[in-house]
Amino acid sequence: MxxxxxxxxxxxxxxxxxxxxxxxxxxxxxxxxxxxxxxxxxxxxxxxxxxxxxxxxxxxxxxxxxxxxxxxxxxxxxxxxxxxxxxxxxxxxxxxxxxxxxxxxxxxxxxxxxxxxxxxxxxxxxxxxxxxxxxxxxxxxxxxxxxxxxxxxxxxxxxxxxxxxxxxxxxxxxxxxxxxxxxxxxxxxxxxxxxxxxxxxxxxxxxxxxxxENPDGSRALLLRIQAFIDRHLADPDLTPQVIARAHHISLRYLHKLFQSTDATVGRWIQRRRLEECRRDLALHGNATIAAVAHRWGFTSAAHFSRVFRAAYGMAPREWRGAQETASGGASPAELVDA
Incomplete structure (x- = not known):
């Protein structure tokens, strides 16, 4: 006291x-x-x-x-x-x-x-x-x-x-x-x-x-961390170390929490960034590939293109073109889920 x-x-x-x-x-x-x-x-x-x-x-x-x-x-x-x-x-x-x-x-x-x-x-x-x-x-x-x-x-x-x-x-x-x-x-x-x-x-x-000791507590903590990641996707300095420190847990325990998902912490961050980039590529046809990449925390457009191709089988520009061709006169909202 x-x-x-x-x-x-x-x-x-x-x-x-x-x-x-x-x-x-x-x-x-x-x-x-x-x-x-x-x-x-x-x-x-x-x-x-x-x-x-x-x-x-x-x-x-x-x-x-x-x-x-x-x-x-x-x-x-x-x-x-x-x-x-x-x-x-x-x-x-x-x-x-x-x-x-x-x-x-x-x-x-x-x-x-x-x-x-x-x-x-x-x-x-x-x-x-x-x-x-x-x-x-x-x-x-x-x-x-x-x-x-x-x-x-x-x-x-x-x-x-x-x-x-x-x-x-x-x-x-x-x-x-x-x-x-x-x-x-x-x-x-x-x-x-x-x-x-x-x-x-x-x-x-x-x-x-x-x-x-409380499985429900582990699940709640994981959901809280995933929400934290979504709020900070645009920050290029978002790392597992930053996430662990923000939630007062060890890096080891953070990785342990993500064992219940199908991705490591780093892969989860990259996946969510790619999903948001893909959404923006469809919604904002006038935005450059580099601008979309930087908006969601990728510091290098070249690196973004490589990981995008690895995830979706084509370069960002090719994917955007394919969506535009396939959609015809569809609205941006409809393009998002294409």
Whole structure:
């Protein structure tokens, strides 16, 4: 949950119950969590509670370590309205202990080494029933670069340390949080950018897993991507890499989605461009072949002619002539389907 540290405060903050009499610890801990982690309804075990919170800026991110004897935290819509921290997303690794996270209609059971995501802008419940240590990166939503629906699909989907990506991200995140206060400012900013890139991959992995577990979701995503392709056909820079990045999925997963069609991603783009070019050749008899090709994203008229011939068995000019001869006085609309 987003640390309440003023922007540009390089000192961060530190809170511990160690020096307090036992009878004051629970109340102090509640106040410290509210100041550092945002407004929640908090339950802790007893008066002798022991805990520590350390928060350090890392560029626009915050690195946070929390240790405690256990707690239950509930964040409601009322809390969200109170503190204005709804524009932050938290990526957390449970370094020690077990827990349960509830958000967006899902419940995630958590164990040591698990990485998970929650959104400060929506209600949540986090229960850590025993002694724990957690290391977090608090990221402004605009830095992470995910849309609201995408964040909602990522929350409460833990990534275990036994997975390839989890094994890679867990030690990196832990080391980054532990060393956050020791980096020179420029180094901290560069590492923050690198970790955001890694977390983007993490989010992508979770999104892919969620979609793969829901065949209807895969089909809906494919249709959305095909519609995106149609909207950007005229862009000569439309590539599989651009498409994957726009939908926050990996290039590998994009190609996997298109395995259900009879074409690769590149072939699908080319096919749709050729179909639109063929339509324009029939509708716009005065347009040059090069103008039609360029309108639909072909940068070379010669290349367009070659792929058109390969697809339809004749050059664009020959095809246009054949349509005009066959149609006689037919209208342009009738020519389109010829």
């Amino acid at each position: 987003a640390p309440d540290v003023p922007e540009g405060n390089s000192a961060g903050s530190f809170h511990t119950t160690d020096a307090l009499p036992e009878q004051h610890r629970r109340e102090y801990w509640r106040g410290a969590l509210s100041r550092v982690l945002g407004t929640v309804s908090l339950t802790v075990p007893d008066e002798g509670y022991s805990g520590m919170i350390a928060s350090t800026p890392l560029g626009r991110l915050q690195a946070v370590t929390v240790e405690g004897d256990g707690l239950s935290a509930v964040r409601t819509r009322r809390h969200i309205r109170q503190d204005g921290l709804d524009e932050h997303v938290v990526v957390k690794m449970l370094d020690r202990g077990v827990g349960r996270l509830e958000q967006d209609g899902r419940t995630a059971m958590l164990g040591p080494g698990d990485i998970f995501v929650y959104d400060m802008g929506r209600p949540l419940r986090l229960i850590l029933p025993q002694a724990f240590r957690a290391k977090s990166l608090v990221i402004p939503r605009d830095v992470l670069g995910l849309t609201e629906p995408e964040i909602a699909r990522v929350t409460a989907h833990p990534l275990g340390p036994d997975s390839f990506l989890g094994a890679l991200v867990s030690p990196f995140l832990a080391g980054l949080v532990d060393g956050a206060g020791s980096y020179p400012p420029r180094t901290g900013e560069l590492m923050a950018r690198n970790v955001v890139d890694l977390l983007g991959v993490l989010a992508e992995e979770v999104l892919e897993k969620a979609v793969e």
